[in-house]
Amino acid sequence: GPLRGTRKDRAQLRLGRAQVRITINDTTGGKMPEKAEAAIQDFDEVVRIMEEDLRSVRYTFDYPDVFVRRGLAKEEVAYGRRDAGQWAAAVQDYSRAIELWRSPPPGEGAGLGVNPMVLNFRGNALGQLGRFEDALADYREAAGIFAADRQPRQAALSRANEALALFGAGRADEAVSTMEAVIRRDPGVTDAHVALAASYWANGDAPRAEGEWRFACENIDTGCAQYKDLEWVREIRRWPKQLAADLQA
Known part of the structure; x- marks a missing residue:
């Protein structure tokens, strides 16, 4: 009433x-x-x-x-x-x-x-609309703000989002380079290891793929269990379709 x-x-x-x-x-x-x-x-x-x-x-x-x-x-x-x-x-x-x-x-x-979190929110929603290039700008701005505020984990997560958008935009080489940079600075970002595992596997590099997957499963507190649920990867984590398909393979 x-x-x-x-x-x-x-x-x-x-x-x-x-x-x-x-x-x-x-x-x-x-x-x-x-x-x-x-x-x-x-x-x-x-x-x-x-x-x-x-x-x-x-x-x-x-x-x-x-x-x-x-x-x-x-x-x-x-x-x-x-x-x-x-x-x-x-x-x-x-x-x-x-x-x-x-x-x-x-x-x-x-x-x-x-608020850099809201830049991430908008980037995620833009990705759902297939507007990956627009999403990239939001993720990059968010990463810069977090870095300036001395929040390295949030900056790394924003860069991981940037890499996912690069995958979505069909810029796989840049996406892989960005994910590799993320794990060099912060090895605890599960998304980055699993995304690299999917990408390496799709490109025939089984040893590196297995190494990244094993690291995510065994060396990070959050583990890799959620990434075995492809619906979660697609609908909740909102990976680009091709990258999610590579993970399924």
């Missing part, structure tokens, strides 16, 4: 309800996308409330963050409904948040800068 109270109260209640709905969908493994759809409606209302008086609300709410959270909810609908249009909608929300971080309203100062 309708929620009453001040704009601030109504927005907070909507945000809380949206999070509960997202959590319910998550606990079912994404099998209740209608909960994510309902959460999107809550986020829509929060955006409307905030935009009634943007300047005063910015001091209470993280306005860009609502777009990020709505974008993530749209990803859940895209996955649960197999609705590619929701990937494009998620990209729009991430782009809006990034735009707000880059160009805050007058009087808000220089802003906090772009």
Whole structure:
């Protein structure tokens, strides 16, 4: 039913309800996308409330963050409904948040800068649309921000995402070189070892492929078990189709 109270109260209640709905969908493994759809409606209302008086609300709410959270909810609908249009909608929300971080309203100062995690989110969604070249720019910017912030693991993960986008763009040699650079700097990035194993195997280099797979399985805490589930690789980790097929081979 309708929620009453001040704009601030109504927005907070909507945000809380949206999070509960997202959590319910998550606990079912994404099998209740209608909960994510309902959460999107809550986020829509929060955006409307905030935009009634943007300047005063910015001091209470993280306005860009609502777009990020709505974008993530749209990803859940895209996955649960197999609705590619929701990937494009998620990209729009991430782009809006990034735009707000880059160009805050007058009087808000220089802003906090772009959240590099959201650049990764947008890159992932762009990849689902086959826009790998656009995704590359986001991953590279994210890696640069993380490196400047002295977060080497996150920088390495962003570079691994960059390599996956290179695979998706058909630039396999560059992708392999990038993944090899990732594991030289951070040997604990499972994605990089498994992707290299798949690529080496597809190119007939069985010894190197087996070495990378063994390292991922035996030397990294997270192990390689998830990568044996090809649906997880394709749908959750969102590897490019050809690379996932190489892993299956």
